[in-house]
Amino acid sequence: MKDVLLTIGEVAKRSGVAASALRYYEECGLIASEGRTGSGHRRYARSVLRRLAFIVFAQRIGLSLEQIGTELAKLPDGRIPKARDWARLSRPWTDQIDRRIAELQRLREGLTRCIGCGCLSLEHCAMVNRGDRAATLGPGPLYWRDDRPTGKGRAPTR
Amino acid sequence: MKDVLLTIGEVAKRSGVAASALRYYEECGLIASEGRTGSGHRRYARSVLRRLAFIVFAQRIGLSLEQIGTELAKLPDGRIPKARDWARLSRPWTDQIDRRIAELQRLREGLTRCIGCGCLSLEHCAMVNRGDRAATLGPGPLYWRDDRPTGKGRAPTR
DNA sequence: CTACAAGTTCAAGTGAACTTGAAGTCAAGT
DNA sequence: ACTTGACTTCAAGTTCACTTGAACTTGTAG
Numbered sequence: 001m002k003d004v005l006l007t008i009g010e011v012a013k014r015s016g017v018a019a020s021a022l023r024y025y026e027e028c029g030l031i032a033s034e035g036r037t038g039s040g041h042r043r044y045a046r047s048v049l050r051r052l053a054f055i056v057f058a059q060r061i062g063l064s065l066e067q068i069g070t071e072l073a074k075l076p077d078g079r080i081p082k083a084r085d086w087a088r089l090s091r092p093w094t095d096q097i098d099r100r101i102a103e104l105q106r107l108r109e110g111l112t113r114c115i116g117c118g119c120l121s122l123e124h125c126a127m128v129n130r131g132d133r134a135a136t137l138g139p140g141p142l143y144w145r146d147d148r149p150t151g152k153g154r155a156p157t158r
Numbered sequence: 159m160k161d162v163l164l165t166i167g168e169v170a171k172r173s174g175v176a177a178s179a180l181r182y183y184e185e186c187g188l189i190a191s192e193g194r195t196g197s198g199h200r201r202y203a204r205s206v207l208r209r210l211a212f213i214v215f216a217q218r219i220g221l222s223l224e225q226i227g228t229e230l231a232k233l234p235d236g237r238i239p240k241a242r243d244w245a246r247l248s249r250p251w252t253d254q255i256d257r258r259i260a261e262l263q264r265l266r267e268g269l270t271r272c273i274g275c276g277c278l279s280l281e282h283c284a285m286v287n288r289g290d291r292a293a294t295l296g297p298g299p300l301y302w303r304d305d306r307p308t309g310k311g312r313a314p315t316r
Numbered sequence: 317c318t319a320c321a322a323g324t325t326c327a328a329g330t331g332a333a334c335t336t337g338a339a340g341t342c343a344a345g346t
Numbered sequence: 347a348c349t350t351g352a353c354t355t356c357a358a359g360t361t362c363a364c365t366t367g368a369a370c371t372t373g374t375a376g
Contacts, residue, residue: 009352019353020335028333039342041353061265065333097266101259107219108255167322177323178365186363197372199323223363 005034005043015052022052030055030069047080054086061093062100163192163201173210180210188213188227205238212244219251220258 012019025031026042031051033042051072058068071089075081170177183189184200189209191200209230216226229247233239 007352018335021333023355024334037342037353039353040355041342057265057268059333094266097262101262101266104255104259104262107215108252108259110215165323176365179363181324182364195323195372197323198325199372217363 005045006048008033008042008044011044011048011052015049015056017052017056025052025055025065028065028069030065030072050081050086054089057090058093061097163203164206166191166200166202169202169206169210173207173214175210175214183210183213183223186223186227188223188230203238208239208244212247215248216251219255 006014008019008022011017011022015022017025022031026033031044031048033048034045035043037043054072055065055068058071059065063071074089075085164172166177166180169175169180173180175183180189184191189202189206191206192203194200212230213223213226216229217223221229232247233243
């Protein structure tokens with residue numbers, strides 16, 4: 001059965017994303033199956049693997065699934081996206097990554113300098129400071145977040 | 159009433175950590191009040207501010223509250239920790255930060271090279287890969303995590 | 317004395333990203 | 347015929363780090 005279309009199990013195995021997650025992504029509108037078999041089983045086109053790679057990649061950078069959905073919506077309708085399409089999407093991310101790297105370097109600096117020398121203080125130490133959502137590594141109190149759209153519960157971990 | 163001890167509201171204001179979070183931290187054993195007034199109100203020593211600074215710092219680096227608790231437990235009992243105590247705790251983190259920076263640089267590289275050139279693939283692209291909890295920026299599927307102690311629900315967003 | 321701000325506890329809710337479990341269908345292999 | 351395994355849906359559960367709300371008590375200012 002080496003058809004063009006893949007079962008959900010095959011996609012899970014190849015992408016490393018659990019089948020339950022794939023169904024969840026579908027529910028969120030991030031991916032779509034090519035249709036169903038007569039018995040209702042999903043069948044995926046191979047192009048879904050690249051889409052999943054993009055999703056995992058973007059998560060790793062710090063985007064939420066919602067943000068990823070917004071990004072994916074910018075892909076051309078109908079045809080299978082080409083390398084240039086993906087590149088266009090991801091170009092703005094480098095800035096975000098750079099900002100995060102810069103923050104980490106500040107933190108690193110602070111570890112040896114600020115904590116080391118004993119000046120560790122929330123008021124005077126400029127290191128522990130605002131960063132955008134994607135910049136956040138751990139959860140951290142809401143206070144330190146830029147974005148507090150909900151104002152309730154945890155701000156997205158990052 | 160500019161006593162040595164601070165009310166929870168004062169601590170909240172000075173640290174930037176919400177009062178409700180302070181109570182939560184106490185429940186988790188991360189901080190402790192110096193005792194209560196007759197009416198049951200918490201009073202904090204000023205040293206709690208430094209402890210909170212450490213907590214916020216550590217969160218920013220990507221430690222969970224549980225991990226932070228483990229770290230804090232290494233502080234000397236009884237006496238107020240000195241700069242050297244804090245420094246000793248945070249020294250191992252620089253490695254973690256370095257690893258995370260390296261991963262981000264790989265991701266950044268991948269954005270322009272791997273996605274750009276069109277080779278984006280979960281199977282062949284070594285960039286989107288395992289990292290420890292603190293290394294994770296966004297949540298990401300469990301699959302990519304090193305640590306899956308629970309195996310249920312979301313892994314901590316890192 | 318009266319407001320009202322600030323503190324208390326406790327239970328329950330929040331959001332993100334999934335996972336788990338129950339209950340069922342369907343195809344292939346022995 | 348029977349078992350096994352992969353798939354389906356749907357509702358409910360999970361983790362983390364808090365927040366919110368209810369119901370109540372205290373402390374301070376006017």
